[in-house]
Amino acid sequence: MTYQQTLDYLYHNLPIFQRIGPAAYKVDLGNIVELMEAMGNPQHKFKTIHVAGTNGKGSSSHMLASILQVAGYKVGLYTSPHLKSFTERVRINGTEIAEQEVVVFVEEVKSIIEKIKPSFFEITVAMAFDYFAKNKVDIAIIEVGLGGRLDSTNIITPEVSLITNIGLDHQALLGNTLEQIAKEKAGIIKPAVPVIISQKQPEIIAVFEQKAKAVDTTLYFATDTYHIEQASTNRLNVLKNNEVFLEGLLPDLKGNYQLHNIPGVLASIEQLNDFNISEDEMKRGLENVVQNTKLKGRWQLLSENPLTICDTGHNVDGVKMIIEQLQNYDFKKLHIVWGMVEDKSIKEVLSLLPKDATYYFCAAEIPRALNAEVLRKEAANYDLKGDSFISVKSAIFRAQIEAEPNDFIFIGGSTFVVAEIDDL
Numbered sequence: 001m002t003y004q005q006t007l008d009y010l011y012h013n014l015p016i017f018q019r020i021g022p023a024a025y026k027v028d029l030g031n032i033v034e035l036m037e038a039m040g041n042p043q044h045k046f047k048t049i050h051v052a053g054t055n056g057k058g059s060s061s062h063m064l065a066s067i068l069q070v071a072g073y074k075v076g077l078y079t080s081p082h083l084k085s086f087t088e089r090v091r092i093n094g095t096e097i098a099e100q101e102v103v104v105f106v107e108e109v110k111s112i113i114e115k116i117k118p119s120f121f122e123i124t125v126a127m128a129f130d131y132f133a134k135n136k137v138d139i140a141i142i143e144v145g146l147g148g149r150l151d152s153t154n155i156i157t158p159e160v161s162l163i164t165n166i167g168l169d170h171q172a173l174l175g176n177t178l179e180q181i182a183k184e185k186a187g188i189i190k191p192a193v194p195v196i197i198s199q200k201q202p203e204i205i206a207v208f209e210q211k212a213k214a215v216d217t218t219l220y221f222a223t224d225t226y227h228i229e230q231a232s233t234n235r236l237n238v239l240k241n242n243e244v245f246l247e248g249l250l251p252d253l254k255g256n257y258q259l260h261n262i263p264g265v266l267a268s269i270e271q272l273n274d275f276n277i278s279e280d281e282m283k284r285g286l287e288n289v290v291q292n293t294k295l296k297g298r299w300q301l302l303s304e305n306p307l308t309i310c311d312t313g314h315n316v317d318g319v320k321m322i323i324e325q326l327q328n329y330d331f332k333k334l335h336i337v338w339g340m341v342e343d344k345s346i347k348e349v350l351s352l353l354p355k356d357a358t359y360y361f362c363a364a365e366i367p368r369a370l371n372a373e374v375l376r377k378e379a380a381n382y383d384l385k386g387d388s389f390i391s392v393k394s395a396i397f398r399a400q401i402e403a404e405p406n407d408f409i410f411i412g413g414s415t416f417v418v419a420e421i422d423d424l
Helices: 003-013 017-024 030-038 057-070 099-116 120-134 178-188 202-214 258-270 279-287 289-293 316-326 346-352 372-380 392-402 415-419
Strands: 047-052 075-078 090-092 139-143 160-163 195-197 219-221 226-230 236-240 243-249 300-304 307-310 334-338 358-361 385-388 408-412
Touching (some): 003 099, 003 120, 030 120, 047 178, 057 075, 057 139, 057 160, 057 279, 090 120, 099 120, 160 178, 202 219, 226 258, 236 258, 243 279, 258 279, 316 346, 316 408, 334 392, 346 372, 358 392, 408 415
Parallel strands (some): 075 139, 195 219, 307 408, 334 408, 358 385
Antiparallel strands (some): 075 090
């Protein structure tokens, strides 16, 4: 098969959550366990860090990988979904898996696929584990796809588990309360594997404490040790036990929400007893994430004139952070290119959006996308004014035509809207 034929085979024969939603979600780990056993359990052949959470798990995974790369280690990174290319999901030291490697892997396991009938996500997890094992990585950062307890990645025994923010997302699958969702995320907590919680959210502290106690492992709340203060306009000081630890840090990930991720990342690095990482390497790792791991779509600057920024934040907590950050900028007029998927908290998200912006409503080219005109009509109920467009590209094009040099264009609402930006 060619690379395109291989992708067609994966997309058309295996259920994929990103396109069809909950119908692709498997409610047990049976398939992935059987799949891994058939492949010789490659996931046991390298060290890992497991990262779960509602918001921040992708950025945290990239930060961890960047720090370890700067320290001289060979680092695997598995994340999802991809923005532009399927190969973004599997990287070693920032380099994506080669297209030919994808072809070879699928051809090698095609008979197993047709016997077990795994989901698209299960196959991508298996591919990553196989690739990391064959390339003898020193460590791999493994991002949970959805939830934690039943996620296909939850068959590893990591060096440390990291859980970032817990918010309301995927309620149909994970539960309708923070406590229920936290219990699903806490499913990655394992015996004798230290677990780090990035943010101390009072209403769910007990969930993590109970799970850690039940499996007899050590629980750390990162903000008990690490604090961040503004050193200057752009630079930060990271304090450890109230003493300056990383001075004058200039992170290249500019979203304010990254301040919630950094303590968890540093606390996780601290637990890697078999790895030698200096404070300088931590600092350089946090300052060069995009260069080292090629992360895209996190408060990413697309243009200076007019100022144009995109971000993949899409649930209630993520949108709150975006709105908060927009208030830090001076501009004449705000233009927002916005699209959503059907299974999100649409009304709650729309209620958060600024009413003084001009909106360009659109739908990404996936089955789950909410129709742009339906979105426009729903948004009108919240005094959000704008037009609907037949595509993400046409919405962006109109915003660019209407925006003046001192205006601000924001593009977001869905990971899949950001994925369709041409110059990302």
